[in-house]
Amino acid sequence: MNKISIIIKREYLTRVRKKSFIIMTILAPVLMAALMVVPTLLMVNGDKDFKKIAVIEDGSDLFKNVIPDTKDADYIYLENTSVEDLKTTFEEAGYYGILWISPEIINTPNAIQLISKKQPSFTLLDHISGALEKEIERQKLLAYDIKDLDKILKDVKTDVSIQTIKIDDSGEAVKTSTGIAMALAYISGFLMYMLVFMFGSMVMRGVIEEKTSRVIEVIVSSVKPVQLMMGKIIGVALVGLTQFLIWIFLTVAMVAVVKTTILKDKSVTEITQNIPQDIMTGDQQEVATTKADMSEGMAEFSKLFDNAMNQDWLLIIFSFIFYFITGYLLYASVFAAIGSAVDNETETQQFMLPVTIPIILALMVAMGTMQNPESSIAFWFSIIPFTSPIVMMARIPFGVPYWQIIISMVLMLITFMGFVWMAAKVYRTGILMYGKKSSWKEIWKWLKYSG
Amino acid sequence: MSLFEAKNITKKFGNFTALDNVSIAVPEQCIYGLLGPNGAGKTTLIRIINQITGPDAGELFMSGRKLMPEDVQFIGYLPEERGLYKKMKIGEQAIYFAQLKGLTKAEAMRRLKYWFKKLDMVEWWGKKVEELSKGMQQKVQFVTTILHEPKLIIFDEPFTGFDPVNANIIKNEILFLRERGATIIFSTHNMESVEELCDNITLIDKAKTILEGSVDEIRSQWAANEYELLFEGEVKIEGNGQYKILNNQFENEKSLIRIKTISDITTNDILKTVMKSGKIISFNPALPSMNEIFIRVVESRN
Numbered sequence: 072m073n074k075i076s077i078i079i080k081r082e083y084l085t086r087v088r089k090k091s092f093i094i095m096t097i098l099a100p101v102l103m104a105a106l107m108v109v110p111t112l113l114m115v116n117g118d119k120d121f122k123k124i125a126v127i128e129d130g131s132d133l134f135k136n137v138i139p140d141t142k143d144a145d146y147i148y149l150e151n152t153s154v155e156d157l158k159t160t161f162e163e164a165g166y167y168g169i170l171w172i173s174p175e176i177i178n179t180p181n182a183i184q185l186i187s188k189k190q191p192s193f194t195l196l197d198h199i200s201g202a203l204e205k206e207i208e209r210q211k212l213l214a215y216d217i218k219d220l221d222k223i224l225k226d227v228k229t230d231v232s233i234q235t236i237k238i239d240d241s242g243e244a245v246k247t248s249t250g251i252a253m254a255l256a257y258i259s260g261f262l263m264y265m266l267v268f269m270f271g272s273m274v275m276r277g278v279i280e281e282k283t284s285r286v287i288e289v290i291v292s293s294v295k296p297v298q299l300m301m302g303k304i305i306g307v308a309l310v311g312l313t314q315f316l317i318w319i320f321l322t323v324a325m326v327a328v329v330k331t332t333i334l335k336d337k338s339v340t341e342i343t344q345n346i347p348q349d350i351m352t353g354d355q356q357e358v359a360t361t362k363a364d365m366s367e368g369m370a371e372f373s374k375l376f377d378n379a380m381n382q383d384w385l386l387i388i389f390s391f392i393f394y395f396i397t398g399y400l401l402y403a404s405v406f407a408a409i410g411s412a413v414d415n416e417t418e419t420q421q422f423m424l425p426v427t428i429p430i431i432l433a434l435m436v437a438m439g440t441m442q443n444p445e446s447s448i449a450f451w452f453s454i455i456p457f458t459s460p461i462v463m464m465a466r467i468p469f470g471v472p473y474w475q476i477i478i479s480m481v482l483m484l485i486t487f488m489g490f491v492w493m494a495a496k497v498y499r500t501g502i503l504m505y506g507k508k509s510s511w512k513e514i515w516k517w518l519k520y521s522g
Numbered sequence: 523m524s525l526f527e528a529k530n531i532t533k534k535f536g537n538f539t540a541l542d543n544v545s546i547a548v549p550e551q552c553i554y555g556l557l558g559p560n561g562a563g564k565t566t567l568i569r570i571i572n573q574i575t576g577p578d579a580g581e582l583f584m585s586g587r588k589l590m591p592e593d594v595q596f597i598g599y600l601p602e603e604r605g606l607y608k609k610m611k612i613g614e615q616a617i618y619f620a621q622l623k624g625l626t627k628a629e630a631m632r633r634l635k636y637w638f639k640k641l642d643m644v645e646w647w648g649k650k651v652e653e654l655s656k657g658m659q660q661k662v663q664f665v666t667t668i669l670h671e672p673k674l675i676i677f678d679e680p681f682t683g684f685d686p687v688n689a690n691i692i693k694n695e696i697l698f699l700r701e702r703g704a705t706i707i708f709s710t711h712n713m714e715s716v717e718e719l720c721d722n723i724t725l726i727d728k729a730k731t732i733l734e735g736s737v738d739e740i741r742s743q744w745a746a747n748e749y750e751l752l753f754e755g756e757v758k759i760e761g762n763g764q765y766k767i768l769n770n771q772f773e774n775e776k777s778l779i780r781i782k783t784i785s786d787i788t789t790n791d792i793l794k795t796v797m798k799s800g801k802i803i804s805f806n807p808a809l810p811s812m813n814e815i816f817i818r819v820v821e822s823r824n
Binding site: 075077078085089252280284285286287288289290291292293294295296440499503505516 | 621663815
């Protein structure tokens with residue numbers, strides 16, 4: 072068997088069989104699934120915290136039944152009740168709070184108070200003020216005494232949704248969705264960042280382990296240091312890949328299981344509750360609008376889906392694989408070189424900073440890129456090899472001319488080969504140096520040593 | 523014929539010269555001592571032989587032809603700073619090292635079984651390295667060094683960390699390996715074991731070879747004109763024009779006196795003179811220990 076493959080096998084197996092790996096691999100998707108499921112659960116179970124709010128108006132009944140009830144709260148209009156009386160007893164009466172509307176409301180918008188024992192949520196306040204604003208607006212319009220006001224209003228009401236159309240080089244229009252492009256950019260940028268950091272530093276720790284346990288000298292008497300370094304880097308990459316695949320699989324499986332078991336019952340009861348209500352009110356129009364809403368939602372979704380299909384998936388997948396491999400190799404070899412230059416992990420600090428900066432910078436630029444994919448900063452950072460894996464991946468979903476991608480990739484290839492070569496030289500000298508305080512100057516000297 | 527030869531090796535690290543025109547020739551089936559004070563350049567030379575680093579100048583030969591990268595599978599190396607993967611199981615680890623030296627897994631298993639049985643290590647197979655004592659780890663490493671039956675074995679301080687019983691076992695294994703045809707380069711500071719084991723030596727100091735040859739020759743060379751006299755009772759001898767006294771000590775009712783002749787006189791003449799001083803138990807040419815030679819040679823250069 073080829074020596075590199077023997078090394079890859081060992082690096083892979085020892086890591087995959089570690090307890091910490093197994094725990095992390097299983098625990099992370101549980102946490103991830105929890106992250107996705109818990110908010111849904113909270114939303115579904117939110118109605119447990121049901122509120123009753125008393126609405127009291129001073130001297131008029133303009134706002135009677137104006138505020139619609141929501142899932143979380145009922146608004147009960149109390150006539151002939153004074154605020155002062157209720158203030159002391161509203162809790163016993165089962166009210167969450169009192170909404171007091173003064174008669175001055177039309178002229179002075181501050182004349183509303185919500186009296187409660189607890190701090191009310193923003194959504195609650197938003198709901199109330201929205202309903203009142205709408206009503207005041209309606210009242211004010213009514214005061215103008217316009218004929219067919221309702222019809223006019225309905226006629227005037229327009230929904231605006233912007234469809235972005237990108238024209239490609241051949242002048243053909245392509246529908247795109249910034250949402251999908253953003254999501255893609257986010258995901259690939261973060262994946263890149265995580266992979267490089269997690270597994271790059273895993274390589275570094277492996278090198279330090281071999282150095283401090285002094286096993287290195289025996290190994291390099293059997294294989295070339297470069298073989299050991301590459302074997303380790305590839306082995307760790309496979310570990311990362313394994314972990315990611317398991318994570319994706321487990322997370323999807325878990326979310327699916329939770330959705331079908333726990334959440335299913337809830338949504339079913341909710342629907343059964345809604346249907347009789349609609350029938351009872353017999354409001355045909357409302358039923359129609361909900362149906363319209365639904366089909367609109369479907370249309371929106373299929374539009375999104377169409378746009379997603381319009382993305383150049385082949386290019387995205389190809390570039391992701393390309394930038395992942397070269398980016399990982401570039402950084403992992405630098406990490407390996409750092410590991411070889413130090414005697415223990417605490418010493419890595421001084422070398423880590425210059426390596427971390429480009430990655431973090433790239434991530435920041437990538438965030439900015441999503442606001443403005445054509446900016447010159449985004450352009451340059453997607454060309455410079457140390458940041459290009461992250462920034463270019465953030466740009467590609469928005470469309471990048473081929474010549475830019477080619478320049479970026481060629482530069483990346485050259486840099487990555489150069490760095491692997493340099494890292495191998497530093498590594499070869501570093502692994503056998505003990506007790507020497509390593510510095511950038513020292514490492515520069517190692518680069519010049521002959522084999 | 524020499525199994526291994528290094529000719530005019532020079533190695534520099536920046537401004538520091540680790541080896542300056544050093545040559546060694548290791549005859550086949552010989553135990554070759556590589557001696558020298560700390561920092562003399564021994565480890566660098568060993569690393570060059572192992573092709574871990576390359577020399578700046580000079581050539582290396584194995585069995586008469588140039589040393590090639592593939593030759594690593596004919597070389598076994600036990601470094602001074604031992605090391606094994608702490609979290610890895612003994613058996614797996616031994617197989618891994620054997621595979622890196624070119625053995626197949628099955629072949630490695632077969633040979634490991636033999637050695638583990640021979641050295642009484644069978645129950646260690648499934649244990650992790652961190653569970654073993656230092657001496658046990660050394661034993662594991664010894665086995666991994668010789669498992670691929672190398673033609674040339676390099677032992678750097680092989681006896682450190684062993685108790686006397688195990689040190690003796692390892693010593694006998696080394697002699698056994700030589701008998702079976704291996705050639706051994708042996709680097710140590712323990713001069714007693716050099717006298718006991720080595721056929722030839724090279725002494726390196728400050729990057730240069732300062733002494734080389736067979737152990738017997740070197741010792742008799744340095745012994746020239748020195749004799750040891752043992753008297754009964756307390757005896758004191760004064761030096762004269764023909765010899766001088768190097769050492770005169772009284773211990774256990776006996777006096778041990780060491781003399782060095784200055785002019786050309788025969789042993790009979792010496793005896794004639796010293797006989798008058800007391801009752802002689804023995805009279806021998808004094809062979810200096812390798813330890814003495816080592817110290818004298820290195821100190822004379824400073």
